[in-house]
Amino acid sequence: MTFCSREDWNEAIKDIKSNKGLIIVAQVDANIVGMATLARGRLEKNKHTAHLGIGILKEFGGIGIGTAMINYLMEWARKQEGLEKIALTVFSTNEPAINLYRKFGFVMEGINEKQYKIEGKYVDDIIMGRFLT
Ligand SMILES: CC(C)(COP(=O)(O)OP(=O)(O)OC[C@H]1O[C@@H](n2cnc3c(N)ncnc32)[C@H](O)[C@@H]1OP(=O)(O)O)[C@@H](O)C(=O)NCCC(=O)NCCS
Known part of the structure; x- marks a missing residue:
């Protein structure tokens, strides 16, 4: 898990929301156990797309939280005027x-080969996308 300061966090929220994006969290009891974001393209030429990010705490993985969150994001995305495509990148590993x-119907669109080097091993970055229409 990556930690950031409250200021960084507030800035990130403000940034995504001001650009017609969405941030959702998953809560179990009083604890936030997952977060997912849709950050919309900010330029005229890419505002028809949004970038998806998601993370669930390890101990809450594999029990359907990711599925529920992406379901919500996709339903929300379909209602947004002018939004046509969701894009993301993911480690090949x-x-x-x-x-x-x-x-959720995302398909592989390309690969940035050896884009990362993690503990001395190269990892490809996979580009995936899903059209909403
Ligand atoms: C990837 C991640 C978001 C999945 O969330 P999750 O809550 O565990 O997902 P779900 O329990 O809803 O499972 C959804 C699907 O993911 C796949 N999946 C989940 N855990 C898996 C595992 N350990 N191995 C293989 N596939 C797995 C399955 O296809 C599953 O569908 P199914 O249950 O119908 O078979 C979560 O593991 C996570 O946060 N990982 C760390 C952060 C991360 O990698 N974020 C994405 C960066 S691009």
Whole structure:
């Protein structure tokens, strides 16, 4: 998990919301256990797209929270005027996430080969997309 300061967090929320994006959290009891975002393109030439991000705390993985959150995001996305496509990138090694995205009809559009080097090993970055119409 990545931590950031309250100021950074507030800035990130403000930034996404001011640009017609969406941030949702998953809560179990009093704890936030997951977050998902849709950040809309900010230029005239890419405002028909939004970038998806999601993260669930490890101990709450595999019980359907990711599915519920993406379901919500996709339903919300379909109602947004002018939004045509959801895009994302994912490490080639991240099987759970790739499976989750495939489940929602995302397809692989390209690969940035050896885009990352994690603990000395190269990892490809996979570009995925899903048209809303
Ligand atoms: C990827 C992630 C969001 C999935 O969320 P989740 O709440 O565990 O997902 P769900 O329980 O709803 O499962 C959804 C699908 O993901 C896949 N999946 C989940 N856990 C899996 C695992 N351990 N191995 C393989 N596939 C898995 C399955 O296809 C599953 O669908 P199914 O239950 O119908 O078979 C979560 O594992 C996570 O936050 N990982 C760390 C952060 C991350 O990788 N974010 C994405 C960066 S691009």
